[in-house]
Every structure is written in C-alpha cells, then in structure tokens.
Amino acid sequence: MDQQIPQQExxxxxxxxxxxxQHISAQQAEAVLSAAASQFNTQIQRRIYYPYYWVHFHYSVKTVLxxxxxxxxCFVDLINNLASTADRFESETISVPANNVLQSKMDEEAAYKTARTYLLHSSIHKMKALLLPKYEIVQKAFVxxxxWIARCTNANREQFHMLVDGVTGKYEALTLDGDS
Amino acid sequence: MSPIVLIFLVLYYAIVVGIGFWAVRKGGAKNMEGYLLGGRQVGPLVTALTLQSTSMSGYMFLGAGSAGYTTGYWAIWYAAGDIGGGVVNLSIIGRRMRKVSKIMGSLTSIEYLENRYPHAATRLIAGILSVFFLYFYVLAQFIAGGKGMALVTGLPYWAALTIAVVIIMIYTFLGGYFAVAYTDFFQSLVMVIGVVWILTAALSAVGGWTEANAKLAEIDPTYLSIWGKDLQYQGQWGEVAGAVLIFSVGYMGWPHVVTRHLAMTNPQTARMAGLYSTLWNLLFVTSPYIVGILAILILPELDDPEMAIFSVAGKLLPGAVTGIVMAAIMAAIMSTADSILLQVGTIASRDIFYRFIKPDASDKHMVWVSRILILVMGAIGFVIALLQPPGVFDIVVFTTSVLGSAFLPSYVCAVWWKKANTPGAIASMVGGALTAFFWESIGLASATATHPMLAGLVISFILIIVVSLATQKSSPVKEHIIKTMDEAAKLGPIPKGMIASMDTNLTSESKGVSDSLNGDK
Incomplete structure (x- = not known):
C-alpha cells in the first residue's frame, strides 16, 4: 500500500x-535526486524539522607541544539518542507549522550526558592523548x-522515498510502509 | 651509522616538531578541530594521507620486508590480500555494517556486538579477546621500534628498545605531535617518497626487474615460485587462502571505533580522499615486499631478515635521505604503537572496567584506569621484547588470524543473517579464537596444509550457524534487532549509483523520520 504523505503543508x-x-531548496533537492536516479520521477512531498540538542564546547588538552x-x-539526535560532532553552522529563528516539527524523545539532561560522553570518547580517540580534557560549555540549545522528503517513482510503478538534508543536500533512503 | 644519517635524522625530527608547534600555536584551534573531531577541513590529499599514515606500522617496514627476504614471491600473496581488502571491506560488508552500527548508536565495535547480540557475556568475551590480542600487536611495534632505533643510532638493542618504549609511553600519555594533520601529512609524504626511492634504488642496483628475477633463479629458482622458497607450500591452497585472507578480511576483525560527524557543507573531500587512499595502497602495499625480495640479491648475508628494508636503505640511499626516511619510519612505528595502546586502554576501561567492575566510575576514574593499565602493559611488553622478542611478521599474522577468526563471522552475520543470535555469536568468538590460537602450536597447520586464519574462520562460521540454529527457540533474535537489520538491508528499486552516494551519517535521522511517518499513518 502506498505511503500517503500530505504534499501540501x-x-x-x-x-x-x-x-x-536551509541552503537547499525543494527544487535543488529534486535536482540532486534526479541526477542520481534519472530513470525515476522525483517529487518533493514535504519539509520536516528534525530535533537536536546542540552543545558548543570549548576545551583544552595539555600535550607535549x-x-x-x-x-x-556536538549534536545529539533527540529521537535516537545519538551524538556526533559537527561543523560550524548558521541558524535562524523561524516559525513553522507545528506538524512539520518532529517531536523529541529525550530531556535536556539525558541529551547533555550523551554529548559529554561522546566528547570524551572522540577527544581521546582523535587527539591520541590519554588526558581528560578540561571543558566549558560556551552555548547550548535545542536546534x-x-x-526534504522526496518520493521517487518509475514507469513500473516502483517507488521509494528519500530524506534530503536541507543544509548539505546529502541524502539517505527512508524505509516507509508501502515502498517497493 | 654515519654521522650524516644521524644529523638528518635529528633535523627531520626538528622539522616535524616545528610544524607541530606552529600548527598548535598558530592554527591549532581554528583549523585543526575539524580534523581532530572528524571533520574534513584540511583537504582531500591531507585527509587521505593522514588516515593512511595511521595504518603504516612496524609490520610494513620490518615484517613485510622479512617475508619477502625469507620466502621470495610467496610473500606477494599477503600483499594481494591487503590490496583487495579495502574493496571487499567497502563494497561487500562495510556499508550495511556502518548503517546498523549507526542505527544502534554503538561507539565501539564491542558495543556494537553487545547491541546486536545482547548479553553481558558478549561484551566481556569480546573485550578480553580484544585487549589480549591487540596487545601482541603493540608488542610488535615495541620490537620494531627497538630494532629500528638500534640500527639508526648504533646503540645496543636493549638501550634502543628502552628509548623507543619510553618515547611511545610519553606520546600515549601526553598526546604526541602526530595528532596534528600537517605533521602526519608531512610524515606520510616522506615515507611515500622514501619507500619509492628505496624500491627504485634497489631495482637499479640489481639491474632491473628481469635481471633481478634471473639472478634470483640462479641462487634458488624457488624464490620465484608462488609456492614459497623450497616449494614448501606447493599445492597447499589452504595456506594460500589463509595468506590472502589475513589482510583482506582479517583486519575487519580488529576492534574499530565508530565516530559520527554532521557536515554543514557538501564537500567532495571524502570521495577524493578515497581515490587518493586507493592509489596510495597500490603504490605502498607491495613495495616493502618487493624490496625484501630484492634484498636477497643486495644483502645476501643479512643476519636479521627484519632489517632488510632498513639495511637496503642504509646501503643504497644517500646518507641524508637515509636519515630522513628512517626517522619517518620510526615515527610511524611509534605513532601506531600509541594508537593501539590507547585503543587497548579504552576497551579495558570502558568495555570491561566501567561495564562490569565499577558502573558508577567517573570519566576521570576511567582515564586513570586506562593509564595504569597501559603502564603495566608497557612494562610487560618491554620485558618480553627485551628477553625473547618474536618476529614482527609472525606476531602480526598471528594477531590478525586470531582477531579475524574471533570476530569476522559475528560481524558479517550481524547484518546478513537474521537468525544469528547471542549463543551462536559467543560460541563463534570463543571457538574461532581458540582454533586460530592453537592451530599452529599443536601442529595442525602443517598436518592439514591449512593456514590458521582459514581454519579459524571456518570453525567460527560453522559454530555461529550451528549454535544459532540449535538455540533459536531458547534465544530468539529480538524484534528491534530484526527491524534494524531490515532497515539496513532494504533498498528496494533504488539505483546502485544512488545507493553508493547515500550518506550513512544520516542513517539515524532516516530511521527517526521513517518511524515517525510510519507511526503517523
């Protein structure tokens, strides 16, 4: 059965x-996917906003140099409780339809703990120093x-959905009920 | 060793330390954070070479040369596996495994195993096996560092080993200068040029490839055989398969670290870095083996085959170049040693101490546990390397055989076979490790003409299949795990080119959105 995603917000x-x-418009997202799957007809169906907890750490480590x-x-995915490092980014305060905003499944305290553990893990691993970094929090926020959610269909009535990052244009497959 | 070699060796270290100081003080905070924390702000060439430099170890410079020197062209089987390994890893298992581990949120491969095969015993056994066998690899770096240092400085082995181990320990505890992208890049560049220079000089010294083969045939035609010197492995495809498997899939059994990075731009760096890495592999992987083979002609009376590459460099290269190349090689050995020591320390503190002994341990406490453990391991390793140093080649092949046999079937089945369950994985890890460990020592390798790596893998795969099937009722695979595997596997009609360009860093977001939309229905 086809997944019904409202096309109009x-x-x-x-x-x-x-x-x-956002740096990638709906047209640009469609173009990115069309280029990679030229035999499919791509249609952007919806824009959603994914919840993260963002922590800007300043930390220092003493090394031999x-x-x-x-x-x-550090970004914490508030639905799956997964941390990651991130590049610098631009942000803005906007008003959007509430049903386009995915709901967080974590509270701030749990998210902060995940961010801090990940920072320690990645700093020891990447800096190759067995030292506990001294850190301070410069800023933290829910962001x-x-x-973009896109549906790709072809003449054989096969279909799949893609999730396109509205900042970078990178994409990953969605696994929706009703897809081929 | 001539004074010129020593002068340029010291000069090299001075330049590298200088680059390190410059990078830390001037550009460190702004430019390096991306590199340090997983970003890619230093360009594809620097990224590729810095990543590759961590894989260069004492094995490449001592073990591979020794294998070529003692067995002739047989050694190329190991190189063939190494070249093909990246392709196997990336194309067959890599992507789906990365997806599953990212959905499950595992930071280390041991956490990944426990998430997929949920039981405390999974983590305990995997942690102990990893710490124990990775430690042998550290030992190999100690020996390589000691031998290299002895040759470079002219000091006796015990003194050179002491210096090498002390330097490795300082790096491990205080963060060496190698963790700066530009010093790693510089070091890699010197090594690439150095290895190619040594290979070119060696080929020139023996009158070219054809001439070299003719001369080798005069000494002993079996050096040219794919069955090894004296045809010792003739017709033994079990040995050949094991030699190829060692570095093609064996490395996948090594505990790896999962990091996740959210890019905010869309650079082509990663793709270009992959291309540079492949080119580097093609160039670099076979060269040490070939130099080892050519050393049979250049230095026929070599006392220690593990010194083949160092000795060929010392004999054929200008003093200044020898000093610089040897310094770079020594730096690579030490850099590898401190990386593995840190990994062993982290596994011991996070996966064993924190998980089983003191779950309320603070971060500071865990770092201290790592430090003490690393000190103890350093001391024991020093004593072994001093009193009875085994061959670097033997240690690395042994370690990779055991780790590959222990973990590879569990990793592969984790994403490809839904019936693989916890009892099956535990039986596979223990059985595979024990088989690879004892196969050689109780004489089964020669009796069956089968390499320990192949034997270990076969037993390990049989165990995970048989035990999983036998325990399906008592230990069924949990629903959320099957769902995760489905999500990692489901690609539907998506074109192959599109699959290759998808970003696994967005896997968890994809899962979150899919769950949300499917639930909304």
Missing amino acids: PVATEQTILALT GKRDIEAY YKPF
Whole structure:
C-alpha cells in the first residue's frame, strides 16, 4: 500500500524554533535526486524539522607541544539518542507549522550526558592523548535541521522515498510502509 | 651509522616538531578541530594521507620486508590480500555494517556486538579477546621500534628498545605531535617518497626487474615460485587462502571505533580522499615486499631478515635521505604503537572496567584506569621484547588470524543473517579464537596444509550457524534487532549509483523520520 504523505503543508499551529539555515531548496533537492536516479520521477512531498540538542564546547588538552584549545560542536539526535560532532553552522529563528516539527524523545539532561560522553570518547580517540580534557560549555540549545522528503517513482510503478538534508543536500533512503 | 644519517635524522625530527608547534600555536584551534573531531577541513590529499599514515606500522617496514627476504614471491600473496581488502571491506560488508552500527548508536565495535547480540557475556568475551590480542600487536611495534632505533643510532638493542618504549609511553600519555594533520601529512609524504626511492634504488642496483628475477633463479629458482622458497607450500591452497585472507578480511576483525560527524557543507573531500587512499595502497602495499625480495640479491648475508628494508636503505640511499626516511619510519612505528595502546586502554576501561567492575566510575576514574593499565602493559611488553622478542611478521599474522577468526563471522552475520543470535555469536568468538590460537602450536597447520586464519574462520562460521540454529527457540533474535537489520538491508528499486552516494551519517535521522511517518499513518 502506498505511503500517503500530505504534499501540501496543512494549515496548523505555528511553532517557533531555532533552525539551521536551509541552503537547499525543494527544487535543488529534486535536482540532486534526479541526477542520481534519472530513470525515476522525483517529487518533493514535504519539509520536516528534525530535533537536536546542540552543545558548543570549548576545551583544552595539555600535550607535549603545549596546550591545545579546541572548539567542538556536538549534536545529539533527540529521537535516537545519538551524538556526533559537527561543523560550524548558521541558524535562524523561524516559525513553522507545528506538524512539520518532529517531536523529541529525550530531556535536556539525558541529551547533555550523551554529548559529554561522546566528547570524551572522540577527544581521546582523535587527539591520541590519554588526558581528560578540561571543558566549558560556551552555548547550548535545542536546534532543528530542515530535511526534504522526496518520493521517487518509475514507469513500473516502483517507488521509494528519500530524506534530503536541507543544509548539505546529502541524502539517505527512508524505509516507509508501502515502498517497493 | 654515519654521522650524516644521524644529523638528518635529528633535523627531520626538528622539522616535524616545528610544524607541530606552529600548527598548535598558530592554527591549532581554528583549523585543526575539524580534523581532530572528524571533520574534513584540511583537504582531500591531507585527509587521505593522514588516515593512511595511521595504518603504516612496524609490520610494513620490518615484517613485510622479512617475508619477502625469507620466502621470495610467496610473500606477494599477503600483499594481494591487503590490496583487495579495502574493496571487499567497502563494497561487500562495510556499508550495511556502518548503517546498523549507526542505527544502534554503538561507539565501539564491542558495543556494537553487545547491541546486536545482547548479553553481558558478549561484551566481556569480546573485550578480553580484544585487549589480549591487540596487545601482541603493540608488542610488535615495541620490537620494531627497538630494532629500528638500534640500527639508526648504533646503540645496543636493549638501550634502543628502552628509548623507543619510553618515547611511545610519553606520546600515549601526553598526546604526541602526530595528532596534528600537517605533521602526519608531512610524515606520510616522506615515507611515500622514501619507500619509492628505496624500491627504485634497489631495482637499479640489481639491474632491473628481469635481471633481478634471473639472478634470483640462479641462487634458488624457488624464490620465484608462488609456492614459497623450497616449494614448501606447493599445492597447499589452504595456506594460500589463509595468506590472502589475513589482510583482506582479517583486519575487519580488529576492534574499530565508530565516530559520527554532521557536515554543514557538501564537500567532495571524502570521495577524493578515497581515490587518493586507493592509489596510495597500490603504490605502498607491495613495495616493502618487493624490496625484501630484492634484498636477497643486495644483502645476501643479512643476519636479521627484519632489517632488510632498513639495511637496503642504509646501503643504497644517500646518507641524508637515509636519515630522513628512517626517522619517518620510526615515527610511524611509534605513532601506531600509541594508537593501539590507547585503543587497548579504552576497551579495558570502558568495555570491561566501567561495564562490569565499577558502573558508577567517573570519566576521570576511567582515564586513570586506562593509564595504569597501559603502564603495566608497557612494562610487560618491554620485558618480553627485551628477553625473547618474536618476529614482527609472525606476531602480526598471528594477531590478525586470531582477531579475524574471533570476530569476522559475528560481524558479517550481524547484518546478513537474521537468525544469528547471542549463543551462536559467543560460541563463534570463543571457538574461532581458540582454533586460530592453537592451530599452529599443536601442529595442525602443517598436518592439514591449512593456514590458521582459514581454519579459524571456518570453525567460527560453522559454530555461529550451528549454535544459532540449535538455540533459536531458547534465544530468539529480538524484534528491534530484526527491524534494524531490515532497515539496513532494504533498498528496494533504488539505483546502485544512488545507493553508493547515500550518506550513512544520516542513517539515524532516516530511521527517526521513517518511524515517525510510519507511526503517523
């Protein structure tokens, strides 16, 4: 059975969020996917905002070459409780339809703990120094990242859905009920 | 060793330390964080070479040369596996495994195994096996460092070993200068040029490849055989398969670290870095083996075959170049040693101490546990390397055989076979490791003409299949695991080119959105 995703963002309650600045428009997302799957007809169906907890750490580690000061950005995926490092980013406060915003499944305390553990793990691994970094939190916030949901169909009535990162244009497959 | 070699050796270290100071003080905070924390802000060439430099170890410079010197062209089987390994890893298992581990949120491969085969025993057994056998690999780096240092400085082995181990320990505890992208890049560049230079000089010294083969045939025609010197492995395809498997899939059994990075731009760096890495592999992997083979002609009376590459460099290269190349090689050996020591320390503290002994341990406590453990391991390793140093080649092949046999079937079945369950995985890890460990020592390798790697893998695969099937009712695979495997596997009609360009860093977001939309229905 085909997955029914509303193509028009329905009129709903507005929600004000801090979002990463979108750099990829719906047309650009369609173009990226069309280029990779030319035999499929690609159609952007919806934009959603994905919840993260963002922590900007400033930390320092003493090494044989002296003290290293590092700025680190850590994102915690608030649905799957997964941390990652991130590049610097631009953000803006916007109002969007509330039903386009995915709901977080974690509280701030749990998210912060995940971020801190990941920072320790990655700093020891990447800096190759068995030292506990001294860190301070420069900034922290709940932020949302825009993603496009696209449906790709072909003449054989096969279909799949893709999730396109609205900041970078990178994509990953969705596994929706009703897809081929 | 001539004074010129020593002067340029010291000069090399001075330059590298200088680059390190410059990078840390001037550009460190702004430019290096991306590299340090998983970003890619230093360009594809630097990224590729810095990543590759961590894989260069004492094995390449001592073990591979020794294999070529003692067995002739037979050694190329090991190189063939190494070249093909990356392709096997990336194309067959890599992507799906990365997806599953990212969905499950595993930071280390041992966490991944426990998430997929949920039981405390999974983590305990995997942790102990990893710590124990990775430690042998550290030992190999100690020996390589000691031998290299002895040759470079002219000091006796015991003194050179002491210096090498002390330097490795300082790096491990305080963070060496190698963790700076540009010093790693510089070091890699010197090694590439150095190895190619040694190979070119060796080929020139023996009058070219054809001439070299003719001369080898005069000494002993079996050096040219694919069955090894004196045809010792003639017709033994079990040995050949094992030799190829060692570095093609054996490395996949090594515990690896999973990191995740969210890019905010869309650079082509990763793709280009992959291309550079492949080119580097083709160039670099076979060269040490070939130099080892040519050393049979250049230095026929070599006392220690593990010194083949160092000795050929010392004999054929200008003093200044020898000093620089040897310094770079020594730096690579030490850099590898401190990386593996850190990994062993992390596994011991996070996967064993924190998980089973003191779950409420603070971060500081865990770092201290790692430090103490690494000190103890360093001391024991030093004593073994001093009193009875085994061959670097033997240690690395042994370690890779055991780790590959222990973990590879569990990793592969984790993503490809839904019936693989916890009892099956535990039986496979224990059985595979024991088989590879004892196969050689109780004489089964020669009796069956089968390499320990092949024997270990076969037993390990049989155990995971038989035990999993036998225990399906008592230990069924949990629903959420099967769902995760389905998500990693489901590609439907998506074109292959599109699959290759998908970003696994978005896997968890994809799962979150899919769950949300499927639930909304």
